[in-house]
Amino acid sequence: MADKVIPIHNALRPAPPAPRYDGAQRAGTAEGPLADTLGRTMRDLRISVTDRCNFRCVYCMPREVFDADYKFLPHAALLSFEEIARLAGIFVGLGVKKIRLTGGEPLLRKDLPRLIAMLAPLGADLTLTTNGSTLVKQAHALKDAGLNRITVSLDSLDEATFRAMNDADFPVARVLDGIAAAADAGFAPVKINMVVKRGVNDHQVVEAARHWRDSGHILRFIEFMDVGSTNGWRMDDVIPSAEVLRRIGEAFPLEPVEANYGGEVAERWRYKDGAGEIGVISSVTQAFCRDCNRMRLSTEGSLFTCLFAQHGHDLKSLLRGGATDEDIRDRIAAVWRLRDDRYSEIRTAETARQRKVEMSYIGG
Numbered sequence: 001m002a003d004k005v006i007p008i009h010n011a012l013r014p015a016p017p018a019p020r021y022d023g024a025q026r027a028g029t030a031e032g033p034l035a036d037t038l039g040r041t042m043r044d045l046r047i048s049v050t051d052r053c054n055f056r057c058v059y060c061m062p063r064e065v066f067d068a069d070y071k072f073l074p075h076a077a078l079l080s081f082e083e084i085a086r087l088a089g090i091f092v093g094l095g096v097k098k099i100r101l102t103g104g105e106p107l108l109r110k111d112l113p114r115l116i117a118m119l120a121p122l123g124a125d126l127t128l129t130t131n132g133s134t135l136v137k138q139a140h141a142l143k144d145a146g147l148n149r150i151t152v153s154l155d156s157l158d159e160a161t162f163r164a165m166n167d168a169d170f171p172v173a174r175v176l177d178g179i180a181a182a183a184d185a186g187f188a189p190v191k192i193n194m195v196v197k198r199g200v201n202d203h204q205v206v207e208a209a210r211h212w213r214d215s216g217h218i219l220r221f222i223e224f225m226d227v228g229s230t231n232g233w234r235m236d237d238v239i240p241s242a243e244v245l246r247r248i249g250e251a252f253p254l255e256p257v258e259a260n261y262g263g264e265v266a267e268r269w270r271y272k273d274g275a276g277e278i279g280v281i282s283s284v285t286q287a288f289c290r291d292c293n294r295m296r297l298s299t300e301g302s303l304f305t306c307l308f309a310q311h312g313h314d315l316k317s318l319l320r321g322g323a324t325d326e327d328i329r330d331r332i333a334a335v336w337r338l339r340d341d342r343y344s345e346i347r348t349a350e351t352a353r354q355r356k357v358e359m360s361y362i363g364g
């Protein structure tokens with residue numbers, strides 16, 4: 001393809017300016033909680049453990065780009081489990097309360113339960129997002145290793161629609177078996193993510209609600225986002241959460257539920273008849289930047305302060321260059337203090353076209 005889009009982490013890009021750090025100012029001291037330029041405190045850390053995936057979801061890793069010639073990161077470039085655990089410990093020391101392992105498909109990373117067992121003692125809420133394809137085999141080992149919660153992505157219950165979306169000919173039944181295995185292992189309620197794309201799976205919204213009502217699991221509808229530069233995002237393809245709620249509410253009346261904690265990304269709703277709850281994640285139509293408390297650690301150890309970022313901050317060279325925990329902690333704190341991202345609030349057609357880092361690399 002003549003004008004094939006090269007995902008940003010494989011392209012040459014200028015190095016970001018190093019954050020300025022006043023060495024006398026240490027993080028997490030009597031100064032109080034670490035806050036960014038907009039007063040937001042760090043709470044969640046997402047760690048991408050691999051940039052590879054066995055699916056080619058059309059809105060995330062389109063096959064035309066992530067094809068047989070695509071250069072995924074070599075193993076030596078990936079952070080080791082020891083490096084990830086060391087960084088995670090430093091993040092927890094800076095106030096992180098929740099860690100989510102993601103990717104790519106995190107369950108493709110060999111021996112992932114070993115990493116989970118290394119992270120569990122940190123005491124953060126330890127969660128994982130997966131396409132569910134290998135959960136039947138892995139769910140019990142993940143639980144035994146100390147994983148607290150699981151989110152499974154499943155965009156449609158209709159066979160043809162799901163296979164077309166994952167573009168790997170993967171059947172619905174195997175994901176449903178994976179969800180059942182997760183529940184059996186003790187992960188219930190499982191959260192189920194459904195990205196809604198107009199004309200692709202939006203006809204399945206009410207059907208999905210009907211299926212998961214009364215199951216004890218929590219279905220969450222995600223607006224199609226302009227992450228990365230390869231998924232051909234257009235505003236016209238976004239189904240606003242308000243429309244999802246209207247369609248479901250007409251079939252099964254809904255009422256709002258209080259957030260579990262400040263900065264929770266999913267807005268919660270419950271069925272008035274007591275059949276459980278759903279969530280909507282509305283990054284496009286109702287930006288939640290002002291409460292965003294997330295850091296993202298890429299597969300190769302770059303730190304990103306926004307899902308829609310163009311640049312990361314290299315931590316791997318610190319890890320591999322003999323830096324002390326305190327040096328690394330100070331670098332992370334400096335990055336957070338200078339953070340001013342609010343991409344979703346200022347999104348325009350033009351910013352949507354800008355080259356941004358891919359979700360499979362930064363971690364979804």
Ligand code: SAM
Pocket residue numbers: 053059060102103104105106129130131151152153193194195222223224225226227231359360363364
């Ligand atoms: N492979 C795992 C999975 O499928 O859940 C974890 C990584 S995936 C990138 C994490 C989540 O991001 C999935 O629920 C996926 O559907 C969602 N996602 C990916 N691209 C998206 C986009 N452009 N807009 C909205 N959600 C997206």
